[in-house]
Amino acid sequence: MGDVGRTWNEVRRARYAVAAVFAVHGAVTGSFATRVPWVREHASLSAGQLGFALAFTAFGASCAMPLAGRISHRYGSRKALRGLLALWTLSLVLPSLAPNLYTLCLAMFAYGAASGMADVAMNALGVEIEKRLGRSIMSGLHGMWSTGALLGAAGGTLAAHLGADARVHFALAAAVLTVLGVVACSWVLDVQPAEDEEPPPRFALPPRSALLIGAVGFCAVFAEGASLDWSAVFLRDRLDTSAGLAAASTTGFMLTMAVARIAGDAVVNRFGAVRTVRAGGVLAGLGGVLIVVAGHPAVAMTGFALMGLGIAVVVPLCFAAAGHAGPNPSLAIAGVATITYTSGLIAPSLIGGVAQATSLTVSFCVVTALTCGLAAFAGVLRTAGGGDRAEVERQAAAVPDPRP
Numbered sequence: 001m002g003d004v005g006r007t008w009n010e011v012r013r014a015r016y017a018v019a020a021v022f023a024v025h026g027a028v029t030g031s032f033a034t035r036v037p038w039v040r041e042h043a044s045l046s047a048g049q050l051g052f053a054l055a056f057t058a059f060g061a062s063c064a065m066p067l068a069g070r071i072s073h074r075y076g077s078r079k080a081l082r083g084l085l086a087l088w089t090l091s092l093v094l095p096s097l098a099p100n101l102y103t104l105c106l107a108m109f110a111y112g113a114a115s116g117m118a119d120v121a122m123n124a125l126g127v128e129i130e131k132r133l134g135r136s137i138m139s140g141l142h143g144m145w146s147t148g149a150l151l152g153a154a155g156g157t158l159a160a161h162l163g164a165d166a167r168v169h170f171a172l173a174a175a176v177l178t179v180l181g182v183v184a185c186s187w188v189l190d191v192q193p194a195e196d197e198e199p200p201p202r203f204a205l206p207p208r209s210a211l212l213i214g215a216v217g218f219c220a221v222f223a224e225g226a227s228l229d230w231s232a233v234f235l236r237d238r239l240d241t242s243a244g245l246a247a248a249s250t251t252g253f254m255l256t257m258a259v260a261r262i263a264g265d266a267v268v269n270r271f272g273a274v275r276t277v278r279a280g281g282v283l284a285g286l287g288g289v290l291i292v293v294a295g296h297p298a299v300a301m302t303g304f305a306l307m308g309l310g311i312a313v314v315v316p317l318c319f320a321a322a323g324h325a326g327p328n329p330s331l332a333i334a335g336v337a338t339i340t341y342t343s344g345l346i347a348p349s350l351i352g353g354v355a356q357a358t359s360l361t362v363s364f365c366v367v368t369a370l371t372c373g374l375a376a377f378a379g380v381l382r383t384a385g386g387g388d389r390a391e392v393e394r395q396a397a398a399v400p401d402p403r404p
Contacts, residue, residue, distance in 0.1 A: 010189075011129060011132045011133060011189070012133075013187050014125075014129055014187060014188050014189045015129050015133065015137060016187075017184050017185070017186070017187035017188045018122060018125050018126050018129060018141060018184075018188055019140070019141055019144045020144070020180070020184035021081065021085060021122050021125075021181060021184050021185065021188065022122060022126075022141045022142065022144040022145040022148065023144045023145065023147055023148030023151070024085065024089065024148060024177050024180050024181040024184065025085065025088065025115075025118060025119065025122060025145060025148065026144070026145035026146060026147065026148030026149035026150075026151075026152065027148040027149065027151055027152035027155075027173075027177055028088060028089055028091075028092050028115075028152065028173075028174075028177060029115075029149050029152065030148065030149035030150060030151065030152025030153035030154075030155075030156065031092060031152040031153070031155060031156045031169075031170065031173045031177075032092060032095065032111075032152075032156075032170075033149075033152075033153060033156070034152075034153050034155075034156025034157050034159075034160055035096070035156055035159070035160060035166040035169065035170070036050070036054075037160075038096070038160070038166040039095050039096060039098070039104070039166060042096070042098075042099070042166070043098050043099060043100055043101060043103075043104050044100070045101055045104070049101050051349070052101070052105070053101060053104040053105050053108050054108060055108075055345060056105045056106075056108040056109040056112060057108045057109075057111060057112035057115070057345075058112060058341045058342060058344065058345040059109060059112065060108065060109035060110060060111065060112030060113035060114075060115075060116065061112040061113060061115055061116030061119070061337070061338075061341050062116065062338045062341060062342065063113060064112075064113035064114075064116050064117050065116040065117060065119070065120050065334040065337055065338055066331065066334050067117060068080075068084065068116075068117040068118075068119075068120035068121045068124070068330055068334060069120070069124070069328065069330030069331055069334065071083075071084065071117070071121070072121055072124065072191075072330060073193050076190050076191065076192045076193075077121070077124070077125055077128075077188065077189060077190060077191040077192075078185060078186075078188050078189065078190035078191075079190075080121055081118070081121045081122060081125060081185050081188060082181075082182055082185035082186075084114070084117045084118040084121050085118045085121075085122070085181040085182075085185060086178050086181060086182060087114045087117070087118070088114040088115050088117075088118040089174050089177040089178040089181055090114075090174050090178055091110055091111045091114040091115075092111070092170045092173060092174045092177070093167070093170045093171055093174050094107035094108075094110055094111055095107045095108060095111060095170075096166040096167040096169075096170045097167065116337065116341065119337055120330055120333050120334045120337055121330075123138075123319045123323070123333050123337070124323060124329050124330045124333055125188055125189060125191070126138055126141045126319070126320075126323075127319065127320055127322075127323030127324065127329055127333070128189060128191055128323075128329070129189060130320060130323075131324070135265070135269050136264075136265045136268035136269050136273070136317075136320065137265055138265075138316035138317065138319055138320040139261050139262075139264030139265045139268060139312075139313040139316040139317065140261065140262055140264065140265045141316065142261045142313075142315065142316040142319075143258055143259075143260075143261030143262030143263075143264065143312075144262070145261075146254065146257055146258035146261055147258055147262070149254075150254060150255070150258060152173070155173065156169065156173075209322070209325045209332065209380075210322050210325065210331075210332040210333075210335035210336050211335065211339070212377075212380040213318045213321050213322050213325070213332075213336050213380055213381065214318070214322075214335060214336040214338070214339030214340065215339070215377065215380075216277070216314065216318055216373075216374060216377055216378065216380060216381065217314060217315050217318035217319075217336055217339060217340040217343070218339050218340060218342075218343040219314075219343075219370040219371065219373045219374050219377075220311040220314035220315055220318075220340075220371075220374060221315060221340040221341075221343040221344045221347070222343045222344075222346075222347040222367065222370050223284060223288075223307060223311050223347075223367050223370060223371050224257070224308075224311055224315075224344070224347075225343065225344045225345075225347030225348050226347045226348065226351045226363070226364070226367045227250075227253050227304055227307055227308065227367075228250060228253065228254070229347075229348040229351070230348065230351050230352075230355075230360065230363070230364075231246075231249045231250045231253055231304050232246040232247055232249060232250045233246070233360070234249075234291070234300065234360050234364070235249050235297055235300055235301070237360065238294075238300075238360055238361065239294065239295075239296070239297050239300060241297045245297060248301075249297075249300070249301045249304055250304075252301060252304065252305055252308075253304045253305065253307065253308040254308070256304075256305045256308035256309050256312070257308040257309075257311070257312040258312075260308065260309050260312035260313060261312045261313060261316065264276070264312060264313035264316070267313070268313065268317065272382075273317045273320070273321065273378075273381045273382070274378050274379055274381050274382045275378075276313060276317065277313070277314055277317060277374055277375075277378035277381060278374070278375045278378045279310075279375075280309070280310040280311060280312070280313060280314060280374060280375075281310060281371055281372060281373070281374030281375030281376070281378065282310070282375050283306050283307075283309055283310035284306065284307050284309075284310025284311050284371035284374060285310070285368055285371045285372045285374075285375065286303075286306055286310075287302070287303040287304065287305070287306030287307035287308075287309075287310060287371075288303065288307060288364060288365075288367055288368025288371055289303070289368060290302055290303030290306065291303035291304060291307070291364050291367075291368070292361055292364050292365055292368060307367075307371070310371065310374070311371065311374070314374060315340060317381060318336050318340070318381070319333055319336060319337070321380075321381040322335065322336040350366075351363045351364075351366075351367070354366060
């Protein structure tokens with residue numbers, strides 16, 4: 001019982017350590033997002049040039065994600081995550097150093113590549129811990145990512161308000177976050193490959209199950225990207241609200257997602273992934289309808305809040321299902337992550353294109369239709385995962401808790 005207790009405590013400690021890693025990862029994203037206007041001005045870019053450069057983030061991530069499994073296999077999960085996370089936190093400095101479009105494209109490619117590899121490594125470890133605990137934890141881990149992003153954004157907002165040079169801001173943030181990340185990685189699980197285990201390929205197409213799971217994640221991330229980038233514009237242009245109230249809608253959407261993700265594991269453990277995503281799709285669809293028909297800011301803001309609540313846990317559950325789907329979790333997670341990154345890349349521009357041709361109302365009709373797809377296709381999370389997660393949780397609950 002003593003050995004079992006020590007193992008249980010090690011897994012619990014590893015869970016908190018990975019949660020801290022997720023928060024650090026999110027803080028880098030939040031820090032960068034708030035200083036994009038400074039980066040644009042420093043590099044003397046037009047809006048179109050900035051959008052072109054930012055697209056290299058997803059391009060870099062998509063190219064580098066499949067390498068994460070190979071790195072973890074060679075060095076072990078702990079050492080690999082420590083190195084990849086440090087690479088990601090330090091890459092925060094790169095965009096602020098770019099003086100023109102070409103160097104910014106290179107900086108964003110490296111920034112995205114580092115982000116994607118660390119993303120795959122930490123999600124694979126999260127899935128491993130989830131397996132050992134026998135209950136859902138991925139939603140809470142992604143909630144910690146959202147919390148970190150909010151904290152990073154708050155720090156960036158303060159730096160921008162004080163007129164701080166982004167090169168100084170990013171250097172300080174990168175130094176602090178690198179130290180925090182390295183310390184947190186000291187307590188994550190150190191999963192080593194078996195002696196006869198073949199290393200994963202450097203690049204390979206994701207398994208078919210990951211494509212199906214990724215399609216569900218695509219719908220959720222599309223709605224997330226559209227809401228984050230266009231909710232304030234929707235309230236400002238269509239409902240003629242103040243800039244402050246429009247910004248509050250976006251902030252409320254982010255807070256709703258963060259809170260829902262942190263609380264989401266309890267719902268998943270009770271009802272299972274499939275029913276949770278189906279219910280989320282219904283809520284998000286209802287939110288989309290409220291947005292489309294809104295004639296008052298309160299109705300639209302309620303719609304965006306419901307949208308955030310409905311889609312919050314979908315991506316974490318997609319990563320979890322991919323990790324449980326087969327013998328190579330990193331490869332499956334990389335496949336799902338690539339699809340979701342692509343969705344996040346094309347959503348804002350596609351919404352803008354549809355709005356330019358028709359209206360923002362029609363754009364959010366498209367978003368609403370995609371959220372309804374969550375309810376229709378949630379079943380792939382059961383098929384890919386080899387069974388409904390709720391049943392797994394109930395079986396795990398029958399095992400006595402080894403803690404004294």
